Amino acid sequence: MNGIFTRKTAIVAAVGLLFALLPPLAAALGQEYLVSLFTRIVIYAIAAVSLDLLIGYAGLISLGHAAFVGLGAYAVGILYQHSFQDLPLFGIFPGSENALVVWPLAVLAAAVFALVIGSLCLRTSGMHFIMITLAFAQMLYYLFVGLEAYGGDDGLSLSSRNTLPLLDLGGDNQFYYLCLFLLAAYLLFAHRLVHSRFGLVIRGASSNNRRIQAIGIHSTRYRLVLFAIAGAGGGLAGVLLANHSEFVSPGLLNWTLSGELMVMVLLGGLGTLFGPVLGAAIFLLLEEVLAMYTEHWMVYLGPFLVIVVIFAKHGLFGLLAGSRNND
Amino acid sequence: MLLVIEQLLNGLQLGITLFLMSAGLTLVFGIMQVINLAHGSFYMIGAYVGATVAARSGSFLLGIAAALSAAAVAGMVVEVIVLRRLYRREHLDQVLATFGLILFFNELTRIIWGRQPLMMDVPAWLGGSIELLPGLPYPIYRLAVIAVGIAVAVGLWLLFSRTRVGMQIRAGAANREMIAALGVNIRLLYTLVFGLGTLLAGLAGVMAGPILAVESGMGESILILTFVVIVIGGIGSVRGAVVGALLVGLVDTLGRAFLPAMFRLFLEGAAADSIAASVASMAIYILMAGILVWRPRGLYPAHWS
Amino acid sequence: MTDSILQVRDLCKSYGAVMASRKLCLDIRRGDVHALIGPNGAGKTTAVNQLSGDTLPDSGSIVFDGSEISRLPAYRRARLGLARSFQITSIFEDLTVAENLALAIIARTGHNFRFWRNGLKTPLVAQELPEALLRVDLDRQADLPARHLSHGEKRQLEVGMALTGRPKLLLLDEPMAGMGPGGTVEMAKLIRRLKGEITILLVEHDMEAVFSLADRISVLVYGECVANGTPDEIRSNPTVRTAYLGDD
Structure with a gap:
């Protein structure tokens, strides 16, 4: 047990150090584009960790996580457009470019949507749950494709990132560190969460839901709250993605993103919080490298996934760290 | 009134396509307890192979035959190589592996056929329209699609109610342990059921070819509608698939056709159209949500839990 | 009857044509270990499930510690002080x-x-x-x-979980099933230790354990309670003997 523990800490420390030192490293190597790539990795990691709370800890296989990412991103885009065109939303609410206003609102929107969807989806379980989460996410996708006022199919362009006092989000390094800080904060929060009383209930319900009812806990309420917490995480990732690329499109809501996030969670290792971070890094780096050799990289990624699923059950973090572990 | 009838027929035709997709998939879900996201890929394979063979040979019927065999063979090969290993695994593994299959098939069609959508012509002998009622012309091809769909539904009904294999399949979908108790060669039966499901998906794909664009990723938009159908109808129920498919087909088509006019009654033109379009695109999901609240396991829930 | 903690009246539950409970009546006195026995298929587990709320009865009433609970969901009953262990x-x-x-x-x-x-x-x-x-x-x-x-330890843990909720009534559904002789002795010891502290409804096939542990015994046949009484009364009850003999 001890050896595994140190190996695990060593991996976490090494990866953490790499993330922390990336901007100076990239500058030294003269490969500044790496900062942008790693910003994307960090943002996807937030989304993957939030999805892992559902899949890995609560046993809720949601195939609609893109909905929350997309909703967070669109909240940024829509508020930006209203502010830019000086046209109040619903005739009363002025838009905003201020991150302190926009970001909490966007995250809140994602959480509220998760509550609404979750209260319907959690009436079911198993295959039904997978299909229904997917269907509701796709509903949002078609909704935004149809909303011509916000760019429809083509999406929305932002002419600059949101503003924040003291920090210049337009600067790539500062934006990267902000994202990294938010990832660290979300990881810490998630770590406390899964070991808290709330987390005990969630993990207990995942392990044996009938039993948890028998000891007097109505687990659906807890799952619903977790669904909202995970939705908020997805929304935060969406907010950051919209700011990173200064562009929002229905592609962010599409179910392929939900699938990719799920792949990241699996690659990294289910039910480990650090695993999805590794998974996001591996997935996006793999995509980057494969795309250098062939535009048809997905024709290799697909079978690779099938093989990973059939043969490596505990993900790469599990493989590296030696066992499945609960944190 | 004529417009209503025309839209009803359009809804029926979408419903038929959805039925062909969901009948096979709901059996796979029910019998093998495996969630297969790649079902749409066989729809796409059917469309691509059908369009290509029909164009090269000049025979639409040959195109259909090629599409059916390609989808069925691809389905059985995938079942033997991949799906079979996933039957006893968690749903999560099934989701991820079949997601991998989608990526593979979508990219493969891009490699073979390129990124441009393929156009498939309606064969001359099914071209043109006939006047169903005075003042209501309707494309013959679409009527043919509806007829084929009804024929397949009747065929499936005969298969399930009159043949031994069919009854075994139905028993298995309703109660999984039954099938083992009947002493059936389960592996072979699974492969055949899967092949039958993908064959129907291929048929849906090739018939949709002349109506929609044949392109990479076309399987996924239909797949999600298929999921809505199965959620509404209940997993494992062919009867549920029929009812769910017709409901979804009609609600979607009628919503898109008539909601704008309804909204224009109390809103001005542009705003009404944009809101109506949004509501129409959400109509089937609202239908699904409503049915979920009323019956969480669908209209015709199977007996396993 | 003032000191009874659970009163079941005319409980009915059918699955299709099979009546799993037919006008089942049961009284459990506070502080007793009350055993529920009967041949296989007599509806013992169905009865326990209806008491715990895992299954809802078709009709009839269940009064637990003064309140009617027959329509309450399982988690609400658990909060009132009704805990259970499962057969598996x-x-x-x-x-x-x-x-x-x-x-x-x-x-x-x-x-x-x-x-x-x-x-x-x-x-x-x-x-x-x-x-x-x-x-x-x-x-x-x-x-x-x-x-x-180990299997026995899991059983102990399960009972331990039921006890931490400080239940007023503990439903034990075949706590000794599948255990070796050692495990059975441990479990019997545990039940004996709880006796007096807590009311227990015990469903068990191990007759030796039942007759040595129980204060009162009810016999279920085809979903119906055919006899009630102390272990001695049950042992000498002719109806019980025929029911068991008829089954075997």
Whole structure:
């Protein structure tokens, strides 16, 4: 047990150090584009960790996580457009470019949507749950494709990132560190969460839901709250993605993103919080490298996934760290 | 009134396509307890192979035959190589592996056929329209699609109610342990059921070819509608698939056709159209949500839990 | 009858043509170990499921500690003080032994929307966990994932979880099923220790255990209660003898 523990800490420390030192490293190597790539990795990691709370800890296989990412991103885009065109939303609410206003609102929107969807989806379980989460996410996708006022199919362009006092989000390094800080904060929060009383209930319900009812806990309420917490995480990732690329499109809501996030969670290792971070890094780096050799990289990624699923059950973090572990 | 009838027929035709997709998939879900996201890929394979063979040979019927065999063979090969290993695994593994299959098939069609959508012509002998009622012309091809769909539904009904294999399949979908108790060669039966499901998906794909664009990723938009159908109808129920498919087909088509006019009654033109379009695109999901609240396991829930 | 904790009247439950409970009546006195026996298929587990709320009866009433509970969901009944163990061991396999018991402890507080502090360090848990571990003799296995326990230990853990909720009535559905002789002795010891502290409804096939542990016994045949009484009365009851002989 001890050896595994140190190996695990060593991996976490090494990866953490790499993330922390990336901007100076990239500058030294003269490969500044790496900062942008790693910003994307960090943002996807937030989304993957939030999805892992559902899949890995609560046993809720949601195939609609893109909905929350997309909703967070669109909240940024829509508020930006209203502010830019000086046209109040619903005739009363002025838009905003201020991150302190926009970001909490966007995250809140994602959480509220998760509550609404979750209260319907959690009436079911198993295959039904997978299909229904997917269907509701796709509903949002078609909704935004149809909303011509916000760019429809083509999406929305932002002419600059949101503003924040003291920090210049337009600067790539500062934006990267902000994202990294938010990832660290979300990881810490998630770590406390899964070991808290709330987390005990969630993990207990995942392990044996009938039993948890028998000891007097109505687990659906807890799952619903977790669904909202995970939705908020997805929304935060969406907010950051919209700011990173200064562009929002229905592609962010599409179910392929939900699938990719799920792949990241699996690659990294289910039910480990650090695993999805590794998974996001591996997935996006793999995509980057494969795309250098062939535009048809997905024709290799697909079978690779099938093989990973059939043969490596505990993900790469599990493989590296030696066992499945609960944190 | 004529417009209503025309839209009803359009809804029926979408419903038929959805039925062909969901009948096979709901059996796979029910019998093998495996969630297969790649079902749409066989729809796409059917469309691509059908369009290509029909164009090269000049025979639409040959195109259909090629599409059916390609989808069925691809389905059985995938079942033997991949799906079979996933039957006893968690749903999560099934989701991820079949997601991998989608990526593979979508990219493969891009490699073979390129990124441009393929156009498939309606064969001359099914071209043109006939006047169903005075003042209501309707494309013959679409009527043919509806007829084929009804024929397949009747065929499936005969298969399930009159043949031994069919009854075994139905028993298995309703109660999984039954099938083992009947002493059936389960592996072979699974492969055949899967092949039958993908064959129907291929048929849906090739018939949709002349109506929609044949392109990479076309399987996924239909797949999600298929999921809505199965959620509404209940997993494992062919009867549920029929009812769910017709409901979804009609609600979607009628919503898109008539909601704008309804909204224009109390809103001005542009705003009404944009809101109506949004509501129409959400109509089937609202239908699904409503049915979920009323019956969480669908209209015709199977007996396993 | 004033000291009865559970009164079941005319409970009916059918599955299709099969009547699993037919006008079932049952009275359990506070403080008793009350055994429920009967041939296979007599509807014992169905009866327990209806008491715990895992199954809803078609008709009839269940009054527990003064309140009518027959339509309440399982988690509400558990909060009123009705705990159960399952015929097939039901614990949280993925959690550690300590976490299993901690969950049972925090369950009775009603609200656990606490997101930050470690669940095992909650004052209530910190206070009760050591004793809860000792009571079922699992203190040395506290940090072990429950899936690694032996079958007998899992059973003990399950009963331990039911007890931490400080139930007024404990439903034990075949606690000795599938155990070796050693496990059976351990379980009998545990039940004997609880006797007097807590009311127990015991469903069990092991007749030796039943007759040595129970204060009162009810006999179920085809979903109907055919006899009630002390172990001695049951032993000499002619109806019971025919019912069992007829079945065997």
